[in-house]
Amino acid sequence: MTDHLLSKGARGRPRRFDPNAALITGRALFHTHGYEALGIAAITEALGIRPASFYAAFGSKAAYFERIAEAYVAEVLPLEAFFRDDCPIVDSIAELLGEAARTYTTCSDQAGCLVLEALRADRSGEGRRIAMRVAQIRREKLQAFIARGAPAVAFIATDVVTVTMAGMSAAARDGVSCVCLEQVAAVATVGLRSLIEGSA
Amino acid sequence: MTDHLLSKGARGRPRRFDPNAALITGRALFHTHGYEALGIAAITEALGIRPASFYAAFGSKAAYFERIAEAYVAEVLPLEAFFRDDCPIVDSIAELLGEAARTYTTCSDQAGCLVLEALRADRSGEGRRIAMRVAQIRREKLQAFIARGAPAVAFIATDVVTVTMAGMSAAARDGVSCVCLEQVAAVATVGLRSLIEGSA
DNA sequence: TAAATTATGTAGCGATCAATCAATAAATTC
DNA sequence: GAATTTATTGATTGATCGCTACATAATTTA
Missing domain, CATH: 1.10.357 (Tetracycline Repressor; domain 2)
Known part of the structure; x- marks a missing residue:
């Protein structure tokens, strides 16, 4: 359940959220609202994290969407x-x-x-x-x-x-x-x- | 050429632009950029007028687009x-x-x-x-x-x-x-x- | 325990959004 | 000429956008 938090040899403060789960959530959000209409505020609120944590994990809204879109076409x-x-x-x-x-x-x-x-x-x-x-x-x-x-x-x-x-x-x-x-x-x-x- | 400015019995200060021409211009702008992506700033700059003049003439961006869209389907x-x-x-x-x-x-x-x-x-x-x-x-x-x-x-x-x-x-x-x-x-x-x- | 590393929370950046306010200018009517 | 009417200019408004600086918290390594 919390394996992603205690991964081997991970230095520094551990994440308080699961990036993979955040990609699943983001996929649903982008699918519902679209790319432009979905703001960082809505994303971070849905994930229960602050914008700083989002950017530390994914870099940018575009990079976040890119990973989601590529996973989508591979599966759907x-x-x-x-x-x-x-x-x-x-x-x-x-x-x-x-x-x-x-x-x-x-x-x-x-x-x-x-x-x-x-x-x-x-x-x-x-x-x-x-x-x-x-x-x-x-x-x-x-x-x-x-x-x-x-x-x-x-x-x-x-x-x-x-x-x-x-x-x-x-x-x-x-x-x-x-x-x-x-x-x-x-x-x-x-x-x-x-x-x-x-x-x- | 400037008939629209001097229309009969029009009281008050006359318009310095042609609303019909503004609809033609707006149609091209909306067609190129889309509804959301086209801002009031870009519209008014293209028309050579200030936002207040735009709103006095058309009421809102949505109403402006509505008139353009209806004229479009009637013609195209x-x-x-x-x-x-x-x-x-x-x-x-x-x-x-x-x-x-x-x-x-x-x-x-x-x-x-x-x-x-x-x-x-x-x-x-x-x-x-x-x-x-x-x-x-x-x-x-x-x-x-x-x-x-x-x-x-x-x-x-x-x-x-x-x-x-x-x-x-x-x-x-x-x-x-x-x-x-x-x-x-x-x-x-x-x-x-x-x-x-x-x-x- | 000390240093290094990474994530977090708080707060706010500058830009842009649609829309508006007050003051002024230009026309008609009286 | 005075009053009325309408459009103009110029400066903003509050909200939201993607994104980030900074200090702090939590972990590993030495």
Whole structure:
């Protein structure tokens, strides 16, 4: 329980809070309020610590968010889990879009994708820079997966998936239900199937 | 040129700026920077006036934005221009999505839809409230148009169009090109055609 | 026990936010 | 010309932003 406080050979005064738990809490806070709208005051109050402790542990709000965003994409809708070589590419995409519909609507006050919504919320700030980088890495990974099964249309198919997921994330934020998004995902899949099979 | 200054029967000291021109300028500013990120200081500097003059003319930043947003939806991608009874509904949608692809990418520093991007940028503020209302009215109008040609699937088709346009606006903001978005629109149209024709 | 190290609490930094106040200037009406 | 009306200028207001300086507290190492 308090292992993190008494770690081996840690000199100096021990922390009174768990940085890992603080990342979990911060993830929920950023998902609910967005990057810009979530202030240090709200973060430190939720964590039960003072700003000085926050900055000693994480460096800056941007660095804190960056760690949270990277952990998020590694855990939520991991592309590796959807794209397997024994499965037609369009079926993988259909699964991904359907699961996105469900994931984006699981919690009403944390609707949509943490990264995609942060990307939209910031126009030029540090939050956008971070979300942009994380989203871009994910996009390239997605394109590589699609290229294995449909190289001729990998670029455009990636754009379609990206646009659809961004739109679904936005719609989820606006209150669109899970079943509606699942239907949207199904319609998008029809178009993608036509695109991919037409290129075979 | 200065007609607005010398309007008939206007008592009191005349304005030194044109409110209509200020709305045009503000539209470009909001489109570029977003609602939250655009401050009164930047607005008044761009208009060449002092904050007090701005508030005397428009009341508040929110009211200023509301007038701009309403003028925007009335002018940009007007639904009435796309949906005519002598035209299959899916063709109207295809035209709308294609034109959205072009509109959203005409100016790189004003990419995407002014209203949809404002909707995404604000999580709970006044900007979101306004953009939400404007977008909702537009959504209902779109659904009514689609229902005339495809009543059985009007709701889901409206969701598909809404999600696609929100995603295209986001992608345009992130630098996706016009031709890419046109291809995305074409793929989405394939799915919609299947949906609508399957319900006939 | 002394020195070194690290985290904490308190307090506040300068900047920016939307919005406003009082005083003044410029027009019309009487 | 005097009164009225409206817009202007200039200086702020209180709140909040991300962030930090400083002294103190709590731990390890020597």
